[in-house]
Amino acid sequence: MRKYSIFAVAREAMRYHAGWEKAWRSPEPKRKYKVIVIGAGGHGLATAYYLGKVHGIKDVAIIEKGWLGGGNTGRNTTIIRSNYLQDPSAGIFDKALQLYEGLSQDLNYNIMFSPRGLLMLAQSEHEMRGYKRTVYANQLQGIETKWIGREEVKSLVPILNIDGPRYPVLGALYQERGGTARHDAVAWGLARACSNMGMDIIQKCEVTGIRTENGEVRGIDTTKGAIDCEKLSIVTAGHAGTVANMAGFRLPLESVALQAWVSEPVKPCIDVVVMANLVHCYISQSDKGELVLGGGIDHPNNYSQRGSWYTIEETVRSLVETYPIISRLKMLRQWGGIVDITGDHSPILSKTPVKNIFVNCGWGTGGFKAIPGSGWAMAELIAKGEPGPLAKGFGLDRFTEGRFVDESVAAGVAH
């Protein structure tokens, strides 16, 4: 694989960009791999990447029913932060943030990481107490966040209506290291690195069955034929439950649609990311000038990647009351993704009842920010057969032992 650099860009500019090679190969599947990862979203690709990079396991296939990054990884609003409440969450989300900080250099691929700062608005006394508690917890975890008053909030976000109309802004939980990254670039950069290590990314190949023998995995059936493996990782987000059913076990997950919107481009008007969890809306501005907007989940369980009118209406209402100047903005695009939510709003990185099948899911509405940390932890789990320190708290056994990692407040609106 040829290195991307300013010299490569200059060289290609001189020859009409005819010399760029494909970023990843698209091979036919082999009959057998040491490890198969189902799902070429960010978490599946990062799992494969760190399996190769950290553990030297490169006989890996990543099987994707659509196109890589076409699931939630390419549909999210790209918010990155690590200001969660519980220690296991702080561990994995901050590891992810640290890896994000150097990921462009590591992958030799510009993921457009933009640590522009992130605010979570407090709009009730209850929320204010909750966020102050998070600041104290973060201090103990060694994660830098702070509580800021409403005047500072207004100076950081001049377009914000801090007085209402429904709820005034009382202050905010602020993480200066938080921000965004280009979601497609994260998937593409990881895919390029995996392919370069000799791993096979098989797109347009749906897994239709999982073969087991004596309680141990043997392989998978796909629309491109049967493939054997020694270890299998299910990383299919909103479809984790349906894929786990193929192996004969159930997961404690609910799948629901989450929507996002992108407006027409406008001049720079907001240079931080802002989440308003009480009224359910959040906002950032892309490099092109579009406002990237989101809200809460659609409540009925479903697998439609669209979302309902009710949620659109609620989110628009919240956005307009919070940022009145955007009331006449036109929307360019709207879409939905299927997110996988657990009872404690924390992910699952775990062994399963079937030997050598591992599962990584339950990231719900907030897993983009976790991609490198999750991949790191999952690769360790697969390579060693036991969870390392990052994955330890997120086993399936927590649901039977009542040892929840409750992030229902930090997950908030959700990201």
Ligand SMILES: Cc1cc2nc3c(=O)[nH]c(=O)nc-3n(C[C@H](O)[C@H](O)[C@H](O)COP(=O)(O)OP(=O)(O)OC[C@H]3O[C@@H](n4cnc5c(N)ncnc54)[C@H](O)[C@@H]3O)c2cc1C
């Ligand atoms: C609208 C929206 C906004 C969001 N905003 C944010 C945000 O701002 N910040 C944040 O941190 N998170 C956010 N998220 C959540 C985040 O996008 C997800 O948690 C994360 O992308 C999950 O990644 P993944 O790799 O697990 O799943 P996915 O990217 O969904 O990948 C799973 C893949 O598995 C494939 N698959 C499924 N079934 C099969 C099968 N049978 N065979 C083969 N392949 C299969 C799918 O096609 C898919 O490509 C948002 C999500 C949505 C929908």
